[in-house]
Amino acid sequence: MPELPEVETIARQLRGLIVGRTIAHFRSDWRRLTEPEPADLFAARLAGRAIRGVRRRGKLVVMDLDDGEALIVSLRMTGQLLFREKEVEAHPYRRAHIAFTDGTALEFADTRKFGRMAIVDATALDGATHAPRRVGEPLHRFLGVEPLSRAFTVRWLRDFLARRGRSAIKPLLLDQTGIAGVGNIYDIEALWRARIHPLRTAGSLADDEVGRLHEALRWVLRKGIRYGGATRRDYRDARGKEGRMQREFNVYDRAGDPCPRCGAEIVRTVVGGRGTFHCPRCQRLPRGAARPARSRA
DNA sequence: GGCGATGTTTCCCC
DNA sequence: AGGGGAAACATCGC
Numbered sequence: 001m002p003e004l005p006e007v008e009t010i011a012r013q014l015r016g017l018i019v020g021r022t023i024a025h026f027r028s029d030w031r032r033l034t035e036p037e038p039a040d041l042f043a044a045r046l047a048g049r050a051i052r053g054v055r056r057r058g059k060l061v062v063m064d065l066d067d068g069e070a071l072i073v074s075l076r077m078t079g080q081l082l083f084r085e086k087e088v089e090a091h092p093y094r095r096a097h098i099a100f101t102d103g104t105a106l107e108f109a110d111t112r113k114f115g116r117m118a119i120v121d122a123t124a125l126d127g128a129t130h131a132p133r134r135v136g137e138p139l140h141r142f143l144g145v146e147p148l149s150r151a152f153t154v155r156w157l158r159d160f161l162a163r164r165g166r167s168a169i170k171p172l173l174l175d176q177t178g179i180a181g182v183g184n185i186y187d188i189e190a191l192w193r194a195r196i197h198p199l200r201t202a203g204s205l206a207d208d209e210v211g212r213l214h215e216a217l218r219w220v221l222r223k224g225i226r227y228g229g230a231t232r233r234d235y236r237d238a239r240g241k242e243g244r245m246q247r248e249f250n251v252y253d254r255a256g257d258p259c260p261r262c263g264a265e266i267v268r269t270v271v272g273g274r275g276t277f278h279c280p281r282c283q284r285l286p287r288g289a290a291r292p293a294r295s296r297a
Numbered sequence: 298g299g300c301g302a303t304g305t306t307t308c309c310c311c
Numbered sequence: 312a313g314g315g316g317a318a319a320c321a322t323c324g325c
Contacts, residue, residue: 273317307318
């Protein structure tokens with residue numbers, strides 16, 4: 001689940017838990033975690049470094065080190081960063097372990113092994129819209145605007161949608177190079193709130209719809225943060241707790257349930273290869289628009 | 298046990 | 312440019 005609200009929750013917790021601590025050592029036996037850098041070199045670069053701050057950029061957890069570098073973590077599907085006050089039995093899917101000099105530790109658990117870590121130039125993440133890049137390294141791609149920042153205005157969104165006018169709105173919102181941090185769940189919930197069909201093309205949205213989408217994105221992301229993120233399967237926050245946002249879903253994973261707004265039955269389709277939920281009455285596709293022919297029930 | 302689905306992202310093909 | 316599909320993995324539910 002780690003989308004923007006889940007990552008923000010973890011980053012905020014870690015800020016209070018690890019800032020000021022010094023790394024004693026880093027251990028990992030999952031080589032792809034730090035690729036292309038070998039884990040032992042990675043460990044050597046981290047040893048003795050202090051954690052100066054923790055923040056979020058898109059779906060990345062950013063741990064600022066001294067010397068202007070940062071340790072960034074991409075949780076992907078099932079990654080968890082768990083703070084440990086003292087020695088505990090290793091998580092069954094532990095992929096890395098960061099021990100601090102005072103005996104506390106940060107454990108990285110990840111069942112599906114999609115998670116990645118890198119040490120990067122921290123300034124490259126600051127305020128800029130570029131993440132550091134290194135050829136072939138998935139963490140280092142271009143990241144778009146932060147949807148909860150002041151830079152994300154209705155005007156920006158309108159221009160963005162116009163530029164990418166031919167794309168369907170649902171997969172477009174998932175593109176991290178446009179808006180950074182939106183994942184499948186909040187995408188679906190925001191489109192429902194804005195009453196926009198997932199297959200509408202970006203360029204076809206009227207001004208009032210763009211305004212609603214802008215409000216809806218910020219509203220669902222903020223609510224997700226307020227509720228500590230959403231738990232689906234493996235999500236746990238930095239304290240090992242589940243979020244509460246999953247109880248607040250209006251359409252996500254609710255096929256067959258009545259729409260909370262109009263009572264029509266929520267349907268599940270597939271858009272851009274992703275499971276998608278919407279209300280067929282509240283979220284209409286205009287006559288003559290692309291039919292959801294490629295979607296499957 | 299088999300099949301399909303899962304929150305993410307990249308890559309390759311058309 | 313954008314869409315589709317597969318792949319990176321492991322687990323879970325039907």
